[in-house]
Amino acid sequence: MIWQRTLSLLLICLLLSAIGLDSGCTEQSRHDVLAEIFDGVPPVGQQSPPPRPYVRHPRRPPPYTPPPPILIKVKPYKAAFQIDWKTLLRKLPKDAVGGIDWVKAIETGVIKPKNSIDPKHPQPNPVLPLDVHLHPAGLPLFEVTYPHKAHTEWLACTNCHTRIFQMKAGADKMTMKEIFNGKFCGECHGKVSFDPTTACPRCHRKLAGPS
Template identity: 45%
Template sequence: MRWLRRPAVYVAMLAAAASAAPLPWLPLAADGVHDPAAPGLAFLQQPAEALAPLPRDSAGNLVRWVQALESGAIAPRSTLLGHTPVRVLDQDIIVSRFRSMPAVKFPHRQHTHWLDCSNCHPFPFADKAGANKLSMVAILNGEQCGLCHGAVAFPLTECNRCHSVSNEALKREAAK
């Protein structure tokens, strides 16, 4: 995770998001990923120009990507090839442990707008109910959900975005 190596940049990003100040997306030449001497860099759109109009978030790269998609602020290509079928699955999976944390709601629809089923099945997740042993340790180590969350999707510090279903409500529902 790049922000771990640049804590001052991450703290500045959080402070800016909280104060609604101009967002501090680094120019590509200074982001530590792009070669500042590459001649092609002049043809790329800078992050501040590309991301500033999108719905703001308080974490990660400061963009609420699902909100941007659902509001029509962005319309990503669903496939590289026009003849490839797009499969959007509108099904939520509740991972319930009935422990101290609320249960996890995994929304397939939001994920399949961006990714084909084959991005996650059969690796890192078997496509059979109960076949996956989820582990926060594995996720925090960049495995399972951590392959994307903490890297290109909202960070793992936003626990309530996944742990969003009251265990008490699930227990009441199960008792019916």
């Protein structure tokens, strides 16, 4: 049979080439063949480097863990709502119409206003004990007593001089109408200080009658 002969011939050839390959395969030729096919084949006689460890990176960053909260120690303080305002209000002296008489509050020592909220300027304001008497023409009963003392306990000279008032008694021509409209004494009285509409005798002392 022809195919049987061919097969046996093929087997012999394979056997012979296997023997030939085995005996002819040196380290060098092995290396050459391998280097032809693969990258990084070490030269003959050298060990291949140990495999690099395989690092598997996470596919998304790890979830955010917030840092522990910083605890600040707060000194206990007297908050405005802890102050008993009603009791304090009852201690303050009142004027004829029930408003607070701030002048008497200083005189009696119930309050002691700071000279300044700026600690670098603790000097007291100079208190000027000077009364200015103003005489509206033909109305002796309505003589005005302007007390510098009561004002300079709260205010600096420059609050009034010389934008509002000249430093000369009688220099400013004032009328009650202008005062009610917020000019002269009305820049403060009726706004931050007692109301001129209800306190005539505090400025016109003769209206209060003999004391």
